Amino acid sequence: MSTDTLDKGQARCPGAPSTQDIIAADKVTAPGWVRSESYQFLGDADIPKNRYIDPAFAKLEFETLWKKTWQFACREEHIPNVGDYHVYDLGPYSFIITRVTDTEIRAYYNACLHRGTKLRASGTEGSTDEFRCSFHGWSWNLDGSHKETVCHWDFPHVKSKDFALPQARVETLGGFVFINMDAKAPSLAEYLGPEALAHIKAWKLENRYVYLHVAKRLPCNWKLAIEAFQEAYHVIETHPQVAPSNGDANSQYDVYGEHVDRFISTLGVVSPHLYGKISEQDILNQFTLGDSSALGDTKLTVKDGGSARAVMAEMFRGMFEKATNTDLSKVSDSELLDCFSYTVFPNTFLFPGISLPMVYRFRPDPRDHRKCLYEVLFLRPVPVDGSRPMPAEAIRLEDHQSFKEAAGMDPGFGGILDQDTDNLVLQQEGLEASAKNGLTLGNYQEIRIRHFEQTVDKYVGRKA
Amino acid sequence: MSSSYARVVKSTEIPSGGRKVVEVEGKAIVICHVNNNFYAIANRCSHAERPLERGRLGQGWIACPFHGARFELATGKAMNLPATEPVVTYPLRIVEDWIEVLVEAAPPSGG
């Protein structure tokens, strides 16, 4: 059947099982949030390129988008005790995220109300019982109330009640602390929408901790960096080494309201690009190659009529049960194996799967619209004894360094991130050099990019 | 110049993540226990000379509670503003469960 006769956005990779077909054949059934679909066709016009290459657009984003959206500022575990604080910076903005009581976290604008000095240096953390300015010593209590004006006699016009530290809004979800500068913004729950909120709640990410955190500057606009991770369409060309054991062209794409979208990319199945060239046993051999040391001498084989995916699910289940000392017999094959990539607008990715439990965050460089800061955090379940390890602090890579050089990074995965990010400088420069004014997108596989950019348009006040 | 290691506290008295202020040769020193390592750092911030003892301990650093400067526990190096100068650190060793620090006695005045 020709796919040209279908409505726009309805065509799927011909001759390949869908992600839902693959998951439906698994032994341990996946939960509802895995087994649902929520694709929507959102148009097929080009995305104008000026948003990536024009510094005026970046300025507009700082004045609009970044002031109105919910942003992941830190994890609760970064500020476990009353008085702990963590400075979150976004472009020109800076906030002191502080635990005020056991149950309350606040985000203070990081600036003295006397002559403006930052109360805490950017990118720092610590613990205190007052915020005292290093310039003339004005101070504020942990709850933000004004504590002292040095030489009060000279400031009869400074009334303590008018000099509390201004705050951004704070909400927590799954162990993440989110902030929003806009007093009129919807609640975080409304912002995410009921369906995406239910997914995030189901993952219980509050029961994990950061065991590896790597940060690197990327030589491209922040939105290009985000979009490089929103589709699996690039996998066959950019990461050919993983194609024998990764579904790519048959990945599933979903959108939820304005602020959340996702893909599901299956593992332990061959890329549709390689159909007919790879056996089930080849899939297994290719996959185990990278991590053969963990398996010892075990040689995994696919029995007649069996699938590599089923063998891998059992292997992963055993490995993670051992590593985390938990019972995973009821955890679905899909959750164990597959890559679930969610974007929470504007700049956070959540990967709730078990094999690749990550968070990404992207932040624009306030001085250069062609640069951004990329962070990847790996989350592990907290140990069964309930003790919470200190979260890992960020390893900051130099611009020229490989992700493989970060201590604790799996070298295979570090290589994949290098491949992803190496494309980006070429893309940034190419867009600037191009005779074409826009980016052309696939209707299905690149729907997250269109969804993301339509929300960008909404916040900067332009029509898509 | 006379200098020898001085016993200050039993290592078992400072749990992981804890700290204790001791005095040797008239100098106040914070003994910090982080990630199975012990460090000895002067209890005096290089920024405005406030005590560091109540500062938060991170992975290898202490944050001054007054204005937030952080210092590497191993070297005393300032990691962020408002401090730029290092804080003094002292050699430390553990002998039979005792933490010992090396503080050089001040040379006799006029000598």
Ligand code: FES
């Ligand atoms: S600027 Fe903060 S006290 Fe003067």
Ligand code: FES
């Ligand atoms: S006294 Fe320590 S930072 Fe100012």
Ligand SMILES: [Fe+2]
């Ligand atoms: Fe990639």
